[in-house]
Amino acid sequence: MFEQLGLIGCGLMGGSFALALKRAGLVKRVVGYSKSPSTTERARQMGVIDVEAPSALLAVSGADIVLLAVPVSATEATFKAIRHLITDNMLIMDVGSTKRDVVDAARRVLRDHVGTFVPAHPIAGKEVSGVEHADPDLYSGKQVILTPIDRTLVGHLKRANDVWDAIGCKVLQMTPEAHDAAFAAVSHLPHLVAFALMHGIANQPQGKDFLALAGPGFRDFTRIAASDPKMWRDVLMANRHEIIEQAKxxxxxxxxxxxxxxxxxxxxxxxxxxxxxxxxxxxxxxxxK
Amino acid sequence: MFEQLGLIGCGLMGGSFALALKRAGLVKRVVGYSKSPSTTERARQMGVIDVEAPSALLAVSGADIVLLAVPVSATEATFKAIRHLITDNMLIMDVGSTKRDVVDAARRVLRDHVGTFVPAHPIAGKEVSGVEHADPDLYSGKQVILTPIDRTLVGHLKRANDVWDAIGCKVLQMTPEAHDAAFAAVSHLPHLVAFALMHGIANQPQGKDFLALAGPGFRDFTRIAASDPKMWRDVLMANRHEIIEQAKxxxxxxxxxxxxxxxxxxxxxxxxxxxxxxxxxxxxxxxxK
Incomplete structure (x- = not known):
C-alpha cells in the first residue's frame, strides 16, 4: 500500500495506471502533472488524479511511488526536473517501450539514486491516446517487463513486481538489451512496416480507390499503423540499432x-x-513454447 | 431461383456459398465435387451439398449455376474438365483472389462459351479452410467484385449480380486489370509482408523468445500470416506483376x-x-472517401 502516487504524464498509460491502483486500493492519493494544464485538469475532473501539480517536481514531492508516463524522448528531461526531490524510499518507474535509452538517461541524471528506478514496460496500449481513454482494465491480463540493472535496489524491484502483479499483470524480468532486441522484432519493426505499407498506398494516385476495396485482413494488418506518430517517431529513434538489425x-x-x-x-x-x-x-x- | 448448383470445390468458400444459397431459398439442389472424395462425402453429410458427383464434369451436368471454388492455379484444368457440358444457359462463376489469370484461362478454354463465365471475387475468408468451417454468413455484409470482359453476356452478369446481392453482398464491378492492381496493394502484398515478417522472426535463433513477448498489436498484424500456404503461393504467383510493382x-x-x-x-x-x-x-x- 502506497501513500501517494506522483503521476507525471496523465495520458492513456499514466491515467490507466492511476485508475488501476485506486481500484485495487493500493494508493491513498494521486498527485498528477501533465505538460498541458488542460490535460491535468481533465484528469482531475475525471477522478484519475486527486490533486493537480503545477510541475513535475511538485508531483513528486511527498510521493512514495512515482510513475513517469511520458514519451520516451522526454524521459531524460523529466528525470532532470524531479531529481532534487528524489529520495531512496521512493519507487520510481516508467512505462516506456524502449529500455536501454531510458536506463542510460537514468544513470546520467539520477546518479546515486539510480537504484530507486525500476524500468518497466507494460505490453498494453490502444491506438487512441489521451486521458479520456484511460481504463482501469488496460493492464489486466497483460505482460509487464521489468529491466533492472546491477545498481537497482532489490527491495524496490520487489515492490515494483508486487504492484504490477496486484493490478493483474504477468511480470517478467530481463536485461534492457534483451528487451530492446525482442521488441524491435515483435513490436517496433511491425509498426514501422505497417506505417511504410500505409504510406506507400496513400502516396499513390489510385490509393483511395485501392483502400475502398480493402477487407478484414487489411483492417487487422494495418490497425497498428494508426498509432500515435510522435510516440512512434521517438520509439523508432530510441531503439534504432536493434530495429535496423531486425529490418535487415x-x-x-x-x-x-x-x-x-x-x-x-x-x-x-x-x-x-x-x-x-x-x-x-x-x-x-x-x-x- | 436456380434449379441446380454445380459446386466444384466443397471447401470453405464453396461450401459457404452453397449454404448461403440454400438458406436464401435460391437453389433447389446442390451437386458437389471435390478433388478429395472424403471432402465431398463430408460436405454431403453436413448438408452442404445434396448429391456427390464423381467428377467435376458430372457436377456440372444439368446445373443452371456453377461455382468454381478451387485454388486459382486449378482454374484452367477445371475449365477443361467441364467444357464439354457447358451450355449458354449456365451461369458460371469463380471466387478467385486474382482475376486476370482466371479470365485468360477462361478465354483459352471456354472459347465460344466464355460469355457464360462471370469472374467473381468475394472479399471474405477465414484463416482456417475446409468444409467444416463453411458458414452461410461468410459472405453477408461483404463486398464482391465482378470483373466482366467484353464478351460476357449481359443477362449472365445481371444474374450474377442478383445472386450475390441476394446473399447479402455489396456488388462492385471493375476490369480484371484494375482488380488485380488494387488487390496487389491491399491484400496480396500485405500477405506477402506478413509472411516475410513471420519468416524472418522464426528463422532467428532467438525467435521463440521474441515471440513469447509479442502482444496484441503483433497478434493482429500477423493474423493473415497464418493463411493457407498453397493458396497464397498460387495467388502470389498468379498476380506477380502487380505484386512486384506494389512491393517496390x-x-x-x-x-x-x-x-x-x-x-x-x-x-x-x-x-x-x-x-x-x-x-x-x-x-x-x-x-x-
Missing amino acids: VFQRSLHNMLQHIEDSNSEPLEGMIEMASHTRAHWRMGQK | VFQRSLHNMLQHIEDSNSEPLEGMIEMASHTRAHWRMGQK
Missing part, C-alpha cells in the same frame, strides 16, 4: 520471397510461406 | 523511413508516420 532480417526474407515469385520458383516460395504460416498458427499470445 | 512502392517507403532513422532525421520520419497514421485512422472498411 525482414528485408532479406521479403527479397528472397520476391525473387522466388519473379523466377517462378513455387516450391521454395511455398516452403517459406509454410514456415511463416505454421509458426503463426501455433503461436499463442503470452505463451512460450 | 512499399520497399521505397520502408527504405526512406529507415534512412531517416539512421540519419536521425526525426522530422521527415514523423511526417511519413503521420501520413500513414492519418490515412489509417480515417479509413473505414468498404467506404470510399
Whole structure:
C-alpha cells in the first residue's frame, strides 16, 4: 500500500495506471502533472488524479511511488526536473517501450539514486491516446517487463513486481538489451512496416480507390499503423540499432520471397510461406513454447 | 431461383456459398465435387451439398449455376474438365483472389462459351479452410467484385449480380486489370509482408523468445500470416506483376523511413508516420472517401 502516487504524464498509460491502483486500493492519493494544464485538469475532473501539480517536481514531492508516463524522448528531461526531490524510499518507474535509452538517461541524471528506478514496460496500449481513454482494465491480463540493472535496489524491484502483479499483470524480468532486441522484432519493426505499407498506398494516385476495396485482413494488418506518430517517431529513434538489425532480417526474407515469385520458383516460395504460416498458427499470445 | 448448383470445390468458400444459397431459398439442389472424395462425402453429410458427383464434369451436368471454388492455379484444368457440358444457359462463376489469370484461362478454354463465365471475387475468408468451417454468413455484409470482359453476356452478369446481392453482398464491378492492381496493394502484398515478417522472426535463433513477448498489436498484424500456404503461393504467383510493382512502392517507403532513422532525421520520419497514421485512422472498411 502506497501513500501517494506522483503521476507525471496523465495520458492513456499514466491515467490507466492511476485508475488501476485506486481500484485495487493500493494508493491513498494521486498527485498528477501533465505538460498541458488542460490535460491535468481533465484528469482531475475525471477522478484519475486527486490533486493537480503545477510541475513535475511538485508531483513528486511527498510521493512514495512515482510513475513517469511520458514519451520516451522526454524521459531524460523529466528525470532532470524531479531529481532534487528524489529520495531512496521512493519507487520510481516508467512505462516506456524502449529500455536501454531510458536506463542510460537514468544513470546520467539520477546518479546515486539510480537504484530507486525500476524500468518497466507494460505490453498494453490502444491506438487512441489521451486521458479520456484511460481504463482501469488496460493492464489486466497483460505482460509487464521489468529491466533492472546491477545498481537497482532489490527491495524496490520487489515492490515494483508486487504492484504490477496486484493490478493483474504477468511480470517478467530481463536485461534492457534483451528487451530492446525482442521488441524491435515483435513490436517496433511491425509498426514501422505497417506505417511504410500505409504510406506507400496513400502516396499513390489510385490509393483511395485501392483502400475502398480493402477487407478484414487489411483492417487487422494495418490497425497498428494508426498509432500515435510522435510516440512512434521517438520509439523508432530510441531503439534504432536493434530495429535496423531486425529490418535487415525482414528485408532479406521479403527479397528472397520476391525473387522466388519473379523466377517462378513455387516450391521454395511455398516452403517459406509454410514456415511463416505454421509458426503463426501455433503461436499463442503470452505463451512460450 | 436456380434449379441446380454445380459446386466444384466443397471447401470453405464453396461450401459457404452453397449454404448461403440454400438458406436464401435460391437453389433447389446442390451437386458437389471435390478433388478429395472424403471432402465431398463430408460436405454431403453436413448438408452442404445434396448429391456427390464423381467428377467435376458430372457436377456440372444439368446445373443452371456453377461455382468454381478451387485454388486459382486449378482454374484452367477445371475449365477443361467441364467444357464439354457447358451450355449458354449456365451461369458460371469463380471466387478467385486474382482475376486476370482466371479470365485468360477462361478465354483459352471456354472459347465460344466464355460469355457464360462471370469472374467473381468475394472479399471474405477465414484463416482456417475446409468444409467444416463453411458458414452461410461468410459472405453477408461483404463486398464482391465482378470483373466482366467484353464478351460476357449481359443477362449472365445481371444474374450474377442478383445472386450475390441476394446473399447479402455489396456488388462492385471493375476490369480484371484494375482488380488485380488494387488487390496487389491491399491484400496480396500485405500477405506477402506478413509472411516475410513471420519468416524472418522464426528463422532467428532467438525467435521463440521474441515471440513469447509479442502482444496484441503483433497478434493482429500477423493474423493473415497464418493463411493457407498453397493458396497464397498460387495467388502470389498468379498476380506477380502487380505484386512486384506494389512491393517496390512499399520497399521505397520502408527504405526512406529507415534512412531517416539512421540519419536521425526525426522530422521527415514523423511526417511519413503521420501520413500513414492519418490515412489509417480515417479509413473505414468498404467506404470510399
